Amino acid sequence: MQLTECGIGETVRVVAVMGCERFRNRLALRGIAPGQICTVVSAACGPIVLAVDGGTLALGRGMAAHITVERNIDEKSN
Amino acid sequence: MSLRDRLFSRPRLGVEVPEGERTLLLIGNPNVGKSALFNRLTGGSATVSNYPGTTVDVTRGSLVADHQAREVIDVPGAYSLEPRDAAEEVAARIVGEYPDAVALVVLDATRIERGLYLLLQVLERGMRTVVAVNMIDAARAKGIMVDTAALQHLLGVPVVSTAATTGEGTRDLVGILHKAQVADLPAVRDRVAGKTPEPPANLPGCAGCGRCR
Numbered sequence: 001m002q003l004t005e006c007g008i009g010e011t012v013r014v015v016a017v018m019g020c021e022r023f024r025n026r027l028a029l030r031g032i033a034p035g036q037i038c039t040v041v042s043a044a045c046g047p048i049v050l051a052v053d054g055g056t057l058a059l060g061r062g063m064a065a066h067i068t069v070e071r072n073i074d075e076k077s078n
Numbered sequence: 079m080s081l082r083d084r085l086f087s088r089p090r091l092g093v094e095v096p097e098g099e100r101t102l103l104l105i106g107n108p109n110v111g112k113s114a115l116f117n118r119l120t121g122g123s124a125t126v127s128n129y130p131g132t133t134v135d136v137t138r139g140s141l142v143a144d145h146q147a148r149e150v151i152d153v154p155g156a157y158s159l160e161p162r163d164a165a166e167e168v169a170a171r172i173v174g175e176y177p178d179a180v181a182l183v184v185l186d187a188t189r190i191e192r193g194l195y196l197l198l199q200v201l202e203r204g205m206r207t208v209v210a211v212n213m214i215d216a217a218r219a220k221g222i223m224v225d226t227a228a229l230q231h232l233l234g235v236p237v238v239s240t241a242a243t244t245g246e247g248t249r250d251l252v253g254i255l256h257k258a259q260v261a262d263l264p265a266v267r268d269r270v271a272g273k274t275p276e277p278p279a280n281l282p283g284c285a286g287c288g289r290c291r
Binding site for chain 2: 025026030031053054055
């Protein structure tokens, strides 16, 4: 599923980031890379706000649509 | 270089250091405590707040250490030196303007990996560098330990842990500024890969590179 489909309060794990290397690099520097677990703080309308590693990050819908996440993080947690 | 030159090559009282080399640039990701550290070093009053992007312009101050004044520049937070927003543009421009300056790269101890990309970009530019692992108090509260000695050994540049809000470690940081090193990137790569590169033949005395532990 895509990050844009997540509801408020959901905790998800990033599976993949689509896009060019520059784009993936840019998100990775802000803490979004495959394997990262983050919580959706706000997704009602407008940008999606995530809690990542103790900080918050706001992503536009366009960027968020490039991010594939998975919900069931407990089952596969390492 | 003769022994005498080596012994007396450190800047002493009254010895003028070339202009650019006296500049200290505070470089780091947004919200890692560059401005707090700036205030600690200079006694200045840069705005500090707990959210990223507070500093978008340049703040300058001065620091007197080792009997010489240094100009300290608080650079806006940047994730990389390839500018993608206004603050990063300012940061990249300043770093370009002072190639001879000492770069004080500030990392957030609670998420150190995020700052390493920027640190590597600074090292690639061949700037003399010192690393401050800031927010060590917050990391400790979270149970995160940072092995600064290992980081120093890998990078070959001095690494000091600090907590700018409490002032912890800032004295050590000031004391080590004159030991700023240009990183030898091929050697860094070898050390990361587990090899032990040959130390350079003309090692200019102990510079806090951590090669000897």
